[in-house]
Amino acid sequence: MSGAQETKELVCVGCPVGCPLQLTHEGTKLVEVHGHECNRGAKYAKQEFKDPRRGLATTVIIEGARWARLPVKVSNPVPKGRVLEAARLIHAIVAKAPVSVGDVLLTGLFGEENLEVVATRSMERV
Amino acid sequence: MLGRAFGTYDVVVIGGGPAGMAAALGARDAGSERVLILDREPEVGGILQQCIHAGFGLHYFDQELTGPEYAERFFTRVVDQDVDVQVDSYVSGVAVDSSGEKRVRVMSAEHGLVTVPTRSVVLAMGCRERTRGQIRIPGTRPAGVLTAGLAQKMVNMLGVLPGKRVAILGSGDIGLIMARRLTLEGCEVVGVFELMPHSNGLTRNVVQCLDDFGIPLHLSTTVTRIHGSDRVNAITVAPVDAQLTPDHSQARDVACDTLLLSIGLIPENELSQSLGIHIDEVNTGGPWVSSTLETSMPGMFACGNVLHVHDLADFVTREALLAGQFAAEHAAGVRRPKDDIQLVPGDNVRYCMPHSLSTEREHTIYLRCKEPMRPAWLSVGGDLLTKRLQFVVPAEMIMLKIKPDVLERFHGDTLRIDLHAEKGGAA
Numbered sequence A: 001m002s003g004a005q006e007t008k009e010l011v012c013v014g015c016p017v018g019c020p021l022q023l024t025h026e027g028t029k030l031v032e033v034h035g036h037e038c039n040r041g042a043k044y045a046k047q048e049f050k051d052p053r054r055g056l057a058t059t060v061i062i063e064g065a066r067w068a069r070l071p072v073k074v075s076n077p078v079p080k081g082r083v084l085e086a087a088r089l090i091h092a093i094v095a096k097a098p099v100s101v102g103d104v105l106l107t108g109l110f111g112e113e114n115l116e117v118v119a120t121r122s123m124e125r126v
Numbered sequence B: 001m002l003g004r005a006f007g008t009y010d011v012v013v014i015g016g017g018p019a020g021m022a023a024a025l026g027a028r029d030a031g032s033e034r035v036l037i038l039d040r041e042p043e044v045g046g047i048l049q050q051c052i053h054a055g056f057g058l059h060y061f062d063q064e065l066t067g068p069e070y071a072e073r074f075f076t077r078v079v080d081q082d083v084d085v086q087v088d089s090y091v092s093g094v095a096v097d098s099s100g101e102k103r104v105r106v107m108s109a110e111h112g113l114v115t116v117p118t119r120s121v122v123l124a125m126g127c128r129e130r131t132r133g134q135i136r137i138p139g140t141r142p143a144g145v146l147t148a149g150l151a152q153k154m155v156n157m158l159g160v161l162p163g164k165r166v167a168i169l170g171s172g173d174i175g176l177i178m179a180r181r182l183t184l185e186g187c188e189v190v191g192v193f194e195l196m197p198h199s200n201g202l203t204r205n206v207v208q209c210l211d212d213f214g215i216p217l218h219l220s221t222t223v224t225r226i227h228g229s230d231r232v233n234a235i236t237v238a239p240v241d242a243q244l245t246p247d248h249s250q251a252r253d254v255a256c257d258t259l260l261l262s263i264g265l266i267p268e269n270e271l272s273q274s275l276g277i278h279i280d281e282v283n284t285g286g287p288w289v290s291s292t293l294e295t296s297m298p299g300m301f302a303c304g305n306v307l308h309v310h311d312l313a314d315f316v317t318r319e320a321l322l323a324g325q326f327a328a329e330h331a332a333g334v335r336r337p338k339d340d341i342q343l344v345p346g347d348n349v350r351y352c353m354p355h356s357l358s359t360e361r362e363h364t365i366y367l368r369c370k371e372p373m374r375p376a377w378l379s380v381g382g383d384l385l386t387k388r389l390q391f392v393v394p395a396e397m398i399m400l401k402i403k404p405d406v407l408e409r410f411h412g413d414t415l416r417i418d419l420h421a422e423k424g425g426a427a
């Protein structure tokens, strides 16, 4: 067994602390994680090892508001390799003022039920 | 709202970013009846409105929010708490009469020039970005050279891209976040160039903003020349030695149409200086403050980025709630005993905040290191209080609580804070 163990270094992106994580794995099986200062770090290491995902925040065009862009986020992390593709899909949205923070502008991004595009601020009509 | 202003306010807060909003809430909470926030922008929220990425609120709300979400939560509270808010209002000065009453001079399109009487003032004007002029990059002066924060506002609020092929000087968080942001918007980010041998941003931002997108980070490298007549068409970059002097023999040109500068922030001091407030030029670049966050002008308090540049809005909020509370106390006529301990930065400490302490209560102090260290031993007053930190980097502020019993020994003295690589060791 000993020969099959490998290590991998990651940086936890769970919060601004940025704990350096050491992952020990045997092939595709994660054995243990060191270096995390809180539980989110251990969870992050597991997720990153198995299915890396990233939070995504961007903007969409808004009509009838004070600003030209409305900030939005995806309600859950998207697959790391599809972040740019997700951004392109979201940029096709055109919102209309007024908008309230939390308004859902698109559901089922990439056909994933829990990937919703939501407004991250309110904007009144001007 | 200024129509009501002919009565005297308890607290007037200048600036409506996270610092200003929390200061106003802190003042209301501590009993001030009449509190006013003034901001020159058309809405409150400050810099948070353009920081559309997540990374706010983990300490304060135990939840990761984007900048606008964080701002909106506080704005809702500000409205609930009957704080007066006046936007599109630029504060150009504060006059203080012999009784200590202050008159805040405000300019707005709606009301013209008005003076607002108040007992206390909280300075919460945020910070400014350093520009090309401050680091004197040689070359032509074409369009396409701008600060990263300005680009952030253009992209995220105005919907205007600064260019197509972008180079970024400075690896602070704003530079890193803009590298990702512009990539998401379809720009090509050709590289981030950093003078120092380490990134000035949070590690998580290097990972998420550069590594994820394959954007190269060139450490110990700087921009030595800007080329182009109407528009930037290239920059020259060169590695630097340990003294940060560029080695021109290894210089190379990088084609780009835009250069973003993310080369540091400085407290917005214009107003504070015009009021004759004592500025800590050497360490923080912001006003000198006591443990009640009071500046050298009695009844004028400071918090947030105008005081020292913060990396976390959550810490801004915490500091500003206190400033608001002390401003409310002052307005109510409470006078605390003067601080009698000077807090001074020692080895590997760029600054510590506040500048003085009292023995009457526990204090939260903030400090920033000069060089990264892993691990680091923090010592307060020699070996009176030592604490092991896993690692310290300049991008992350360190927070520390000091109890009155430690402070008792330093009456009338200076208390020095050091960061050493070994316990009890020298730098």
Ligand SMILES: Cc1cc2nc3c(=O)[nH]c(=O)nc-3n(C[C@H](O)[C@H](O)[C@H](O)COP(=O)(O)OP(=O)(O)OC[C@H]3O[C@@H](n4cnc5c(N)ncnc54)[C@H](O)[C@@H]3O)c2cc1C
Pocket: B014, B015, B016, B017, B018, B019, B020, B038, B039, B040, B041, B044, B045, B046, B047, B048, B051, B054, B055, B056, B057, B089, B090, B091, B092, B124, B125, B126, B127, B149, B152, B173, B174, B177, B268, B271, B303, B304, B305, B306, B309, B310, B311, B312, B313, B314, B316
């Ligand atoms: C790009 C970037 C990314 C960041 N990322 C994070 C992050 O991920 N997580 C995190 O916690 N923190 C982050 N921060 C830090 C945090 O946003 C700031 O520290 C915080 O917003 C500072 O708050 P403030 O209220 O002091 O200043 P500001 O938000 O700048 O507010 C100052 C306000 O004062 C007003 N003002 C100034 N002068 C006058 C005047 N004379 N009259 C009237 N009004 C005036 C301005 O209009 C402005 O609204 C980031 C900052 C930046 C720039």
Ligand code: SF4
Pocket: A012, A013, A014, A015, A016, A017, A018, A019, A035, A036, A037, A038, A039, A040, A041, A042, A044
């Ligand atoms: S392990 Fe916890 S404390 Fe460390 S970076 Fe991750 S979320 Fe932050």
